Amino acid sequence: MSSGGRRTDSTFLGYAIVLGAIALVVLVMTLVVDARREERIPTVDYTADALTLGEIAPYRAYAPEGLPEGWTPTSSRLETGGALPGGEPTEPVRWTLGFATPEDRHAAFHISDADPEEFIAEVSMDGEPDGESTVDGQVWERRYNETEGERSLVLRTDDATLVVSGGASYEELETLAGALEPQTPPQR
Structure with missing residues (x-):
């Protein structure tokens, strides 16, 4: 009788060890999946580029202000046109500012002379005319590249071209366009 009890105890112990190992594997997998779910989107501070653009651009500079919660600035690239501090640019001055939208899509603001x-052809990816959007009383031309799923809003001013583009919906692009504010040039 005692040998049967030992066999039952060792069988139970074996099951307990296997069950514990399975529980440990499930726990580790859950932690890995949760860690990946909380993916961190890198953010950038574009303040310096916006200020520099306002100082060197031969046109009225614009920058987004007061975007709703959920808009994350992810990239900022300023091409100064070869201008040195206090000098005039010899090439077009261009700024591209990228965002992750609240709907996890990409949207970018581009401005250049x-x-x-x-x-327009470059930043809209050769998008075809697709109607108009009115944002804060200004009419923006819509462009759409069906192959790439790229939408754009285009506004031509007297001295620069503004384009808001990306895989975001027109509504999200209109939100970004509506947040663009003219920047006051610094006092010289």
């Missing part, structure tokens, strides 16, 4: 048609 480059040739408008070439600039």
